[in-house]
Amino acid sequence: MAAPLQLYCWRGDHGLPSVDADCLTVLAYAKFAGAPLKVHKITNPWRSPTGILPALKTREEGSFSQPSKIIIQLRKQKYNADYDLSAKECADTLAFVSLLEEKLLPALIYTHWVDAKNYVDVTRRWYAENIPFPLNFLLPNRIHGRQLERLRLVRGDPTLEPGEQLEKELYHDALECMTLLSQRLGSQKFFFGDSPSSLDAYVFGHLAPLLKIKLPNGKLQQHLNSLDNLRQFCTNILVLYFPSESREAPAKKVSNHADGGDFDNEPHKRRNQILSVLFAVGAMLGYAFLSGIITIKHTPARLEEPHVDEEEEEED
């Protein structure tokens, strides 16, 4: 019996078990390999054992953070989804994962975190609403800065600015990558036959957020939707391995449509109003006490109850 493994990952939304690509990759791999994980879905990365998400905590070997390291660790514990792959298929896995990381990932980073409209309307909003106070003021912007920095370093251009030029180049590579993946997948259920492997986990992890999270600037989404076999591939995995999440999604979608573009949520508005009134009253009372408009006299200790005298003085 393997020691209990705990996985910390970002919470899910929009019908996904998690909103983050790396977390999705690891969750999918764990399901494919049949690893018994205790999954903690959190929204505060500081609570994870390594400080970033996803993180795998094992009893004996400590904690690991990147998807590749987590998958290696799971394999060490005998949970291997690539057991049946031939040597050539293992080589292909390595190659296609590299393709994903070099060609698709930069565009995904751009579309979720750097593109102005997407970032402000969707990504930052989700993270700001879901991360606990006071991190929700710091983290989204910090992640945004880090992702832009990463794009700059990877492209080798320190003066890179988000804009049409960059978007065109990145999306061109990403669209080509998605087409290549679609061609490689063909009409098969998974990339290497009938049972899923780590490559399927990586592809799912990267494509599923694109499929499910609706973005205002959705060029990549449109292309993905036009590739039927990839779309079917992602939906298939969601239905087969994460049935509880895909059932929640329709209910949530209805309420989101009702809100439309409305920025205030009803319950929060009420709570905010009450809180602000209480705060104002408290401030006024405090000022009144401090400046002597209202005083409370306590008579020295007697057996009777002290009575409160209120004196009001007119101020000229």
Place this chain on the structure above:
Amino acid sequence: DSLLGEVLVVELNTAEPWPENATLYQPLREDQILLSDCASSLAVQAYLRMCGLPVRVCCRANAEYMSPSGKVPFIHVGNQVVSELGPIVQFTKAKGHSLSDGLDDVQRAEMKAYMELVNNMLLTAELYIQWCDDTTSSEITRPRYSSPYSWPLNHILAYQKQWEVRRKMNAIGWAGKTLEQVYEDVSQCCQALSQRLGTQPYFFNKQPTELDALVFGHLFTILTTRLTSDELSEKIKSYSNLLSFCRRIEQTYFEESIGKLPLGVIV
């Protein structure tokens, strides 16, 4: 380079044939060029030779700064300047020379994937070993990189480049790796390449493609460059089909200039 630039290149140059005076620029061969740049340059040279396109190799100390994207090598053809293997392949395709036309869709997908594997693992490992390993960096890389310049510019440029590469390693998650882990990654990459090559003469059928050029460029350079330890070239030598692959391409395409290849760049 930009997609718009590529479109313009296609429109302007489709009709023009390949000129005789095409030139490839790289840093100085004896003293300055680094492992990663040498590999990239050799890959481009191999590709052009495979296409049968003549090119003159020109060594310049400031090649990196002349390049439009900041990366070497770059080629100067007619009035166009194109850098890096990917755009160069596109450029020659626009002129009607292509090595991968005979591939079907699945094969083309695999070819691109394996090229990214080389870029993602081999090239990054080369950069890591050059700049992030303190021994190599101080004994080999920094002195070589700064050799054309005088004090204090040589120190400034070398440290600036080192800092930039280390930040990039940090951003892509390689900063936490030890040298042993990087060697292990190279080994895995070579194993994957060896598996894919099998007993075939080239990666796809009997004709070489840009993947063969890229793999040759990197493996040959690693095999013939001396670093602080031999471990990197030992990893490659353990795969005999990769060794014979390199030898085959060297004999087929570089026969007439074997003496001029950067053989045994002693550092």
